[in-house]
Amino acid sequence: MYEEFYGLTERPFLTVPDPEFLYWSDNHLMAFTMLRYGIMTRAPITVVTGEIGAGKTTLLRHLLSELPEELTVGLISNMQEGRGDVLHWAMMALDQAFDDEPYVKMFRRFQDHLIDCYARGRRVLLIVDEAQELSVKALEELRMFSNINADKDELLQIILVGQPQLREKLDRPELVQFAQRISSDFHLGPLCQEEVAQYIHHRLAVAGATWKVFSDRTCELIHEATGGVPRLVNILCQLCMVYGFSYERKVIDEELLRQFLDGAKRHGIYKHFSPIDTGPKLVRSQA
Numbered sequence: 115m116y117e118e119f120y121g122l123t124e125r126p127f128l129t130v131p132d133p134e135f136l137y138w139s140d141n142h143l144m145a146f147t148m149l150r151y152g153i154m155t156r157a158p159i160t161v162v163t164g165e166i167g168a169g170k171t172t173l174l175r176h177l178l179s180e181l182p183e184e185l186t187v188g189l190i191s192n193m194q195e196g197r198g199d200v201l202h203w204a205m206m207a208l209d210q211a212f213d214d215e216p217y218v219k220m221f222r223r224f225q226d227h228l229i230d231c232y233a234r235g236r237r238v239l240l241i242v243d244e245a246q247e248l249s250v251k252a253l254e255e256l257r258m259f260s261n262i263n264a265d266k267d268e269l270l271q272i273i274l275v276g277q278p279q280l281r282e283k284l285d286r287p288e289l290v291q292f293a294q295r296i297s298s299d300f301h302l303g304p305l306c307q308e309e310v311a312q313y314i315h316h317r318l319a320v321a322g323a324t325w326k327v328f329s330d331r332t333c334e335l336i337h338e339a340t341g342g343v344p345r346l347v348n349i350l351c352q353l354c355m356v357y358g359f360s361y362e363r364k365v366i367d368e369e370l371l372r373q374f375l376d377g378a379k380r381h382g383i384y385k386h387f388s389p390i391d392t393g394p395k396l397v398r399s400q401a
Contacts (some may be wrong), residue, residue: 116356127348129167145170156237156266158271158296162273170243170275181239186238192247243275251288325364329366346381354366
């Protein structure tokens with residue numbers, strides 16, 4: 115819609131995770147470092163948490179693109195209580211049969227698969243995204259998986275990625291043994307004001323921008339309205355560019371941003387943006 119108007123080759127603020135647009139804030143770099151540290155040191159369990167839209171899944175996608183070839187990786191997403199045992203999900207993620215059979219028999223096949231991978235010089239990495247959905251029982255089951263080892267070598271490594279509720283759950287007394295297995299963990303916070311501006315300009319540059327589409331003051335207000343949460347920054351920037359295109363504004367300035375937010379507030383939409391003072395009305399170009 116607006117790509118040609120702003121001289122872009124693609125839309126820079128889509129909300130789907132895309133490693134090509136990954137911006138390395140200090141927090142994102144540290145979170146990724148902890149993920150890599152966990153893998154390199156063969157940590158039994160690694161935990162990364164962050165608010166909704168903080169960029170956790172994007173980091174995971176980037177991690178998956180550069181994992182060593184000797185790793186066999188199973189990714190579990192959106193596992194919820196009542197939708198199968200952890201073992202079923204793990205077997206499916208590792209491309210193993212998970213037919214209706216006694217738990218003990220399936221667990222034996224799971225263990226044999228780990229041992230077989232180890233014998234072939236491979237390690238198994240099980241990644242659970244949206245891990246805040248796991249019950250205490252499911253987390254304990256994962257801890258039991260981490261007991262499988264050969265001498266001093268870990269056959270299975272587990273990475274849990276989730277929202278802050280996961281960290282709260284892991285602090286519960288009944289999960290103290292699980293917490294003691296965590297060798298690497300990090301909480302991914304929001305972007306600061308300076309990072310929001312860098313984030314916006316970075317994504318635009320990746321998309322082919324040749325001028326500063328968002329003014330410095332606009333970036334400051336976007337940080338104020340979104341709290342520095344990358345997904346909310348993407349949503350607001352995308353809407354502003356559509357709005358700016360309709361008014362034929364090559365630069366998203368403070369006036370245009372305030373106008374958009376004022377209209378959104380009056381119509382009762384986009385309530386996840388924090389309010390900022392409204393400004394004067396815009397006049398459409400007569401060109």
